[in-house]
Amino acid sequence: MSVALEAEASGYNFAYLDEQTKRMIRRAILKAVAIPGYQVPFAGREMPLPYGWGTGGIQVTAAVIGADDTLKVIDQGADDTTNAVSIRRFFQRTAGVATTTATTDATVIQTRHRIPETPLTEDQILVYQVPIPEPLRWMEARESETRKMHALAEYGVMHVRLYEDIAHMGRIVKSYDYPVRVDGRYIMAPSPIPKFDNPKMDRMAALQLFGAGREKRIYAVPPYTRAESLDFEDHPFEIQSWDDGCALCGAIDSYLDEVVTDDKGGRMMVCSDTDHCDKRRAAGYSGPMAAPYAETPK
Amino acid sequence: MYVAVKGGEKAIDNAHALLAEARRGDTSVPELSIAQIREQMRLAVDRVMAEGSLYDPDLAALALKQARGDAVEAIFLLRAYRTTLPRLAVSRPVDTAKMQVRRRISATFKDLPGGQILGPTFDYTHRLLDFTLAAESLETPAAPEAEPPEDAGMPRVVDILGDEGLIEADIPAEPDAVPGDLTREPLEFPAGRDIRLQNLARGDEGFVLGLAYSSQRGFGNTHPFAGEIRVGAVEVEIVPEELGFPITIGRVELTECQMVSQFKGAKDKPAQFTRGYGLTFGHNERKAMAMSIVDRTLRADEFGEERAHPAQDEEFVLSHTDNVEASGFLQHLKLPHYVDFQGELVNVRALRRAATPARLKEIAE
Amino acid sequence: MNLVSTAARDLDDDPPLLSVRNLAKHYGNALGCRAVSFDLWPGEVLGIVGESGSGKTTLLNCLSGQIDADGGEILYRHRDGEVADFRTLPEPQRRALLRGEWGLVHQNPRDGLRLRVSAGANIGERLMAEGARHYGEIRGAAMNWLSRVEIATDRTDDLPIRFSGGMQQRLQIARTLVTGPRLVFMDEPTGGLDVSVQARLLDLIRGLVDELGAACVIVTHDLAVARLLAHRLMVMKGGEVVEAGLTDQVLDDPHHPYTQLLVSSVLQV
Numbered sequence: 001m002s003v004a005l006e007a008e009a010s011g012y013n014f015a016y017l018d019e020q021t022k023r024m025i026r027r028a029i030l031k032a033v034a035i036p037g038y039q040v041p042f043a044g045r046e047m048p049l050p051y052g053w054g055t056g057g058i059q060v061t062a063a064v065i066g067a068d069d070t071l072k073v074i075d076q077g078a079d080d081t082t083n084a085v086s087i088r089r090f091f092q093r094t095a096g097v098a099t100t101t102a103t104t105d106a107t108v109i110q111t112r113h114r115i116p117e118t119p120l121t122e123d124q125i126l127v128y129q130v131p132i133p134e135p136l137r138w139m140e141a142r143e144s145e146t147r148k149m150h151a152l153a154e155y156g157v158m159h160v161r162l163y164e165d166i167a168h169m170g171r172i173v174k175s176y177d178y179p180v181r182v183d184g185r186y187i188m189a190p191s192p193i194p195k196f197d198n199p200k201m202d203r204m205a206a207l208q209l210f211g212a213g214r215e216k217r218i219y220a221v222p223p224y225t226r227a228e229s230l231d232f233e234d235h236p237f238e239i240q241s242w243d244d245g246c247a248l249c250g251a252i253d254s255y256l257d258e259v260v261t262d263d264k265g266g267r268m269m270v271c272s273d274t275d276h277c278d279k280r281r282a283a284g285y286s287g288p289m290a291a292p293y294a295e296t297p298k
Numbered sequence: 299m300y301v302a303v304k305g306g307e308k309a310i311d312n313a314h315a316l317l318a319e320a321r322r323g324d325t326s327v328p329e330l331s332i333a334q335i336r337e338q339m340r341l342a343v344d345r346v347m348a349e350g351s352l353y354d355p356d357l358a359a360l361a362l363k364q365a366r367g368d369a370v371e372a373i374f375l376l377r378a379y380r381t382t383l384p385r386l387a388v389s390r391p392v393d394t395a396k397m398q399v400r401r402r403i404s405a406t407f408k409d410l411p412g413g414q415i416l417g418p419t420f421d422y423t424h425r426l427l428d429f430t431l432a433a434e435s436l437e438t439p440a441a442p443e444a445e446p447p448e449d450a451g452m453p454r455v456v457d458i459l460g461d462e463g464l465i466e467a468d469i470p471a472e473p474d475a476v477p478g479d480l481t482r483e484p485l486e487f488p489a490g491r492d493i494r495l496q497n498l499a500r501g502d503e504g505f506v507l508g509l510a511y512s513s514q515r516g517f518g519n520t521h522p523f524a525g526e527i528r529v530g531a532v533e534v535e536i537v538p539e540e541l542g543f544p545i546t547i548g549r550v551e552l553t554e555c556q557m558v559s560q561f562k563g564a565k566d567k568p569a570q571f572t573r574g575y576g577l578t579f580g581h582n583e584r585k586a587m588a589m590s591i592v593d594r595t596l597r598a599d600e601f602g603e604e605r606a607h608p609a610q611d612e613e614f615v616l617s618h619t620d621n622v623e624a625s626g627f628l629q630h631l632k633l634p635h636y637v638d639f640q641g642e643l644v645n646v647r648a649l650r651r652a653a654t655p656a657r658l659k660e661i662a663e
Numbered sequence: 664m665n666l667v668s669t670a671a672r673d674l675d676d677d678p679p680l681l682s683v684r685n686l687a688k689h690y691g692n693a694l695g696c697r698a699v700s701f702d703l704w705p706g707e708v709l710g711i712v713g714e715s716g717s718g719k720t721t722l723l724n725c726l727s728g729q730i731d732a733d734g735g736e737i738l739y740r741h742r743d744g745e746v747a748d749f750r751t752l753p754e755p756q757r758r759a760l761l762r763g764e765w766g767l768v769h770q771n772p773r774d775g776l777r778l779r780v781s782a783g784a785n786i787g788e789r790l791m792a793e794g795a796r797h798y799g800e801i802r803g804a805a806m807n808w809l810s811r812v813e814i815a816t817d818r819t820d821d822l823p824i825r826f827s828g829g830m831q832q833r834l835q836i837a838r839t840l841v842t843g844p845r846l847v848f849m850d851e852p853t854g855g856l857d858v859s860v861q862a863r864l865l866d867l868i869r870g871l872v873d874e875l876g877a878a879c880v881i882v883t884h885d886l887a888v889a890r891l892l893a894h895r896l897m898v899m900k901g902g903e904v905v906e907a908g909l910t911d912q913v914l915d916d917p918h919h920p921y922t923q924l925l926v927s928s929v930l931q932v
Contacts, residue, residue, distance in 0.1 A: 041484040048378040051626030085306040156792025175641030194641045216484040232798040
């Protein structure tokens with residue numbers, strides 16, 4: 001973090017970025033909303049956090065957040081992973097906005113790698129941090145070529161990749177960052193969320209914004225817009241499932257993290273969405289390894 | 299029973315406290331001052347200014363101190379600060395022909411107007427550790443001062459070649475042309491030469507050096523001759539709107555390299571040498587020379603050369619020069635990836651379950 | 664120019680599939696090709712022969728959209744009967760043609776194949792690009808085409824990089840023909856292969872083109888290849904067509920001195 005920021009946060013503009021930069025980003029966002037799934041190049045700024053650690057998401061959040069917003073930041077579904085903590089602090093310090101861990105209380109949610117389990121509403125904006133915005137990258141490394149492929153909707157290679165999975169392994173093995181076709185037109189990288197979350201993206205009530213800071217791209221899925229996961233008729237898209245539910249709250253329909261409990265093969269599965277798990281336990285749900293529920297110490 | 303791990307916030311605070319302690323090191327050793335770093339670690343300061351795109355020796359020294367001497371981290375600090383600064387004016391192009399030269403060498407002519415000036419250089423030192431430097435408070439004898447040259451003029455070597463038409467003309471800037479600005483516009487391809495040079499000037503010294511070296515070893519050779527390398531101070535001028543004439547606002551030290559490269563000719567065009575250009579803040583000949591070679595390799599298309607090697611591939615080179623981007627992206631692998639990894643675990647386990655002994659045997663054969 | 668209609672089929676009343684008029688291409692001051700005009704009817708195979716530097720590859724590259732010509736027309740009659748100049752079609756429509764109704768077989772199979780994906784995916788790609796979304800059917804088509812080009816179907820999941828040159832060329836042909844193109848361009852399809860492999864490949868190409876009824880433009884420097892495959896020939900020299908006609912007529916009774924030279928030098932071998 002920059003020297004000046006440590007010393008005197010109030011020396012910076014609201015939410016760090018200057019107003020001109022925010023306007024530039026808002027214009028890119030508007031264009032992205034107008035062309036769902038299209039990657040809009042934008043003049044990404046150098047942020048006081050490293051590239052690859054959420055600079056794209058931070059810039060998008062900074063451009064859309066207002067003084068009366070309530071911000072939630074999650075990484076891997078959790079509010080208290082170190083990078084989520086660091087980004088939440090950044091906005092507390094530079095924007096002084098209210099923050100929350102409760103999905104339902106947030107108006108803006110910045111996320112890395114997950115969509116909250118609780119369905120989002122029209123009053124919320126979900127901001128994704130994106131490392132590689134180009135879904136065609138692994139078949140074609142050149143930006144000059146991939147832009148042309150998007151423009152002409154030449155997407156045969158995406159299915160070539162899925163074909164290869166099935167041919168060699170009997171199933172589509174892509175498990176995260178699973179490509180979607182937005183509004184029947186652009187193929188889009190949903191960021192490295194597990195494919196478990198892809199169905200939530202489809203026709204979501206909330207506005208979904210994607211920021212890639214290092215690659216300097218912004219894209220969007222407007223509310224209630226189709227986002228279809230690519231597949232074959234005879235190998236339809238499917239999501240992950242587990243044999244047992246969350247060891248703490250007993251949920252059987254949430255995405256689970258695996259916790260290694262000893263070096264003798266001991267494992268337990270817990271909700272990756274910590275707020276979801278907390279809320280369920282507060283409501284009296286319990287899994288096989290749960291301690292009696294207590295308010296989380298602040 | 300299991301209680302989920304919490305306390306990321308506390309952990310971060312503690313990590314920062316430990317970092318501050320590690321930065322200071324043994325408190326019985328006196329603390330470094332910014333002035334000491336600026337004066338005695340000058341080449342590190344110069345590199346941070348160049349790749350940080352901000353000419354401010356004190357801030358660069360501060361960044362180095364804060365970064366515990368890590369150049370890339372210091373460059374990052376300076377960049378993040380730079381991006382918050384207002385733009386008050388745009389300077390006129392600096393004129394390196396009017397440079398107050400501290401060092402100037404040409405490998406293409408034995409002697410030339412203005413002469414060869416070695417200046418402060420490692421070039422002919424024998425790389426033997428000088429243990430006298432370990433003794434502190436040692437007096438450094440003053441270097442002898444040269445007589446002022448009879449003729450103060452020091453024309454650029456490429457201009458001398460240019461007068462004879464032996465080297466391609468500098469592409470004349472269109473009168474109203476505004477050079478692109480990488481810090482204000484996203485990089486797109488094909489990039490113009492202005493953007494290319496900016497990108498290389500900000501690019502990681504090690505990466506640009508490696509590319510230039512690869513070209514010298516035959517991966518896109520441009521047959522370079524170090525036409526001229528000059529180091530010194532130039533004046534920076536702006537033309538305030540209310541005045542309408544240029545005023546000097548300061549001086550910056552620069553290193554410039556003009557690489558005289560592979561000549562070209564055609565039936566209708568007599569042969570001429572071609573140019574490669576390198577420029578850095580401060581004193582950094584390695585970077586300026588490497589940059590000038592890579593500038594030339596990237597002009598392959600312009601001269602109808604086959605683009606067959608990495609150093610000739612604009613998208614490959616320009617996309618990967620920036621060490622703040624590269625370092626951030628590489629190190630983001632330290633961030634949690636539990637969710638993605640869980641997806642892969644589910645996959646691999648399912649695939650292994652599906653792999654019956656018969657199928658495995660089939661694969662093994 | 665004397666346009667000779669196809670003798671093999673009675674198609675005199677049908678309009679041509681492709682009509683090229685006055686096509687020209689220069690490289691700076693150097694001539695690639697000029698004043699090239701011809702008609703091509705459905706199911707017809709046209710051979711373009713000449714030495715290296717004669718402009719035949721430039722012509723093929725212009726026709727197949729690899730490079731832009733700088734004059735003339737390439738009039739193509741679509742499936743729906745509409746005729747359009749390929750040169751003025753918008754890029755999306757050009758690309759759509761190139762991945763569906765047209766096919767291109769490169770001299771070097773590596774230029775036409777995706778080397779990092781399996782043989783099956785190479786064949787399936789054009790189908791998927793056209794919207795095929797049933798894995799089983801795509802795979803079925805791929806295996807069917809592998810057998811048609813005499814590659815064992817147990818190689819379906821192998822990477823083409825493990826194939827011999829002849830197999831790669833056959834795979835490229837399968838990949839090109841799988842969408843049932845109406846017009847196929849081939850650039851020295853047997854170049855760089857052993858003589859024994861060449862003969863087999865020529866038989867195969869002749870059979871497939873005949874079966875599909877595709878029109879075909881084949882560039883070759885090898886008059887034996889031309890005689891075997893082409894119904895008609897165009898002889899090129901210095902960027903221009905110097906003689907054209909039915910293959911047997913051109914080869915057995917060459918009129919232009921250059922053609923006579925070409926034919927006699929072949930006979931001497």
